[in-house]
């Protein structure tokens with residue numbers, strides 16, 4: 001039963017069956033099948049993207065950003081929610097360098113119990129370092145010292161823990177397989193495909209399916225996905241064509257300059273800024289009449305980022321690569337970089353690009369405060385603006401007065417333009433993407449709730465008939481999806497040479513390794529069971545017909561193996577530490593007498609009675625244990641086929657003691673009499689066997705003395721003789737001894753030549 005909380009109760013039947021293969025469930029498969037998706041940020045909002053995916057005991061975190069509309073810890077994702085156990089998160093996958101997707105990464109890596117692995121693309125990693133340093137500086141401006149979320153030292157520590165992943169490179173971490181696709185949007189942006197136990201989840205991050213001046217369009221994954229987690233920033237809006245938006249921007253800039261005004265382009269220093277710089281550079285190149293107006297890129301970060309851009313031209317589109325053949329497209333002729341505000345001489349109409357993009361603080365806010373009282377000036381907002389920012393307020397409330405950062409209120413006369421250059425998918429792109437991808441479930445994130453709700457309704461209407469579930473969870477709400485028991489197993493090796501026919505039987509061994517199922521032939525098990533002891537959990541059991549007494553087997557095994565420990569017949573105990581077994585020695589000995597024992601050989605193989613005439617060998621497969629098992633099997637078969645076993649055993653000095661013990665126990669049991677301790681002297685002489693002083697240990701060990709019907713009886717198991725003062729008692733004991741010995745050594749009387 002799948003369900004989402006937070007008012008999603010009216011959704012279509014959410015039960016899901018993943019059934020792409022025909023493998024039947026005839027093997028044990030542990031763990032539940034429930035997939036959980038929990039946004040810790042970006043749930044019905046844009047900002048602090050951070051989502052958890054839990055499935056099969058694995059937890060993946062997608063993105064780890066801050067909310068640009070909040071300061072300090074308020075802007076963090078909901079890390080303190082009870083559903084979050086940072087230490088249990090296995091992998092963090094980061095889609096692109098934007099603050100709302102990455103700015104919390106150094107915090108999460110250095111100030112929580114998270115110990116997992118982190119992956120992002122090369123350009124994302126390179127730019128993140130700059131973004132994070134800038135984030136501390138910008139957030140430090142209006143905050144008390146020491147209240148920054150992290151320090152430069154934390155950034156360096158975080159950088160050391162990050163792994164890079166290339167587009168289409170497959171990585172596997174403890175059964176979780178993932179790879180990524182180019183997502184357009186900004187340089188290095190990717191969407192992640194995660195596969196756990198055959199279930200695929202695609203997390204798009206921010207993506208754009210349109211090519212622009214420098215970026216490729218987002219790729220179309222060729223795999224079918226079970227769950228699509230998709231951004232919904234623009235809801236059901238559709239973008240104007242790029243050419244028309246470019247013209248609007250140029251018109252706004254030119255008309256402002258002609259009227260003697262200044263143009264402020266608040267934009268995040270990296271990403272979309274480079275797209276707009278490419279446009280302005282080309283326009284200025286083609287229009288010499290504009291050369292008297294300076295185009296300025298303010299801030300240290302933009303210039304440094306441009307160097308990174310130059311390094312990743314190979315990841316950009318054909319247009320940029322062709323340009324690059326002639327000259328470096330990011331070495332601008334008509335754009336000047338200025339690092340600090342003090343270098344900027346604001347003496348004439350100009351175009352200034354400054355960060356941040358939503359005018360929260362920093363250089364763009366400083367210029368806005370300076371220019372906002374004059375109607376000749378213009379501010380052109382080109383990016384998506386989130387709640388709680390000045391840019392959003394300008395667009396929505398269109399206020400007449402503005403409160404400067406110093407607290408003074410001034411009339412607001414500056415012209416405000418909004419021309420979107422943000423590379424997010426619009427409704428047409430999203431619909432086409434979903435049509436092609438055909439996911440079974442769609443989870444919407446990264447959108448203001450009204451935008452998201454409109455998109456959700458449209459998608460539900462469109463895909464209702466095909467049973468696709470659409471979800472839009474709030475932060476910390478859980479979307480729960482259940483994947484039923486059909487499983488996909490990969491058939492490999494010789495049994496995969498011919499395509500299996502429907503209805504035909506496929507014989508092989510099912511290997512359950514790292515959440516993935518593989519079927520291979522028995523002979524090829526070693527090849528497919530995975531590296532690093534993939535066979536560690538493979539328990540082998542083999543049944544062997546064995547009609548000889550248990551102690552015969554024990555005797556033969558003891559001649560070959562140094563270490564044989566008696567263990568409980570409890571199946572699990574046989575695989576446990578042999579030391580533990582010896583601790584319960586007393587109990588075990590008692591059980592041994594009753595014939596209930598199992599033997600643990602070389603701490604590798606357990607031999608136990610499985611049924612009358614049947615013994616079982618059990619071992620955890622690995623090369624050493626397999627070898628011991630082979631040897632045990634060979635000894636067992638030899639003991640079975642060699643009729644001289646018993647005689648050899650009877651003559652074995654060590655075995656005599658054991659035989660005597662068994663005889664003593666059985667006679668005492670039969671006659672209900674007390675066994676007597678053997679006398680220290682005289683026994684050897686009384687037996688008459690070689691009494692010339694060589695009182696051998698065997699003679700000592702082979703004698704059993706007990707009291708039967710008030711008469712003292714002496715039994716020598718070596719020659720199977722009974723002596724007693726009372727003839728009747730002697731006869732009785734002789735008969736009993738004969739039965740006992742024939743039971744213990746059924747082949748003793750055989751006249752076959754001994755080996």
Ligand SMILES: [Zn+2]
Pocket residue numbers: 096098185206
């Ligand atoms: Zn973004």
Ligand SMILES: [Zn+2]
Pocket residue numbers: 047049098100101206446
């Ligand atoms: Zn974003």
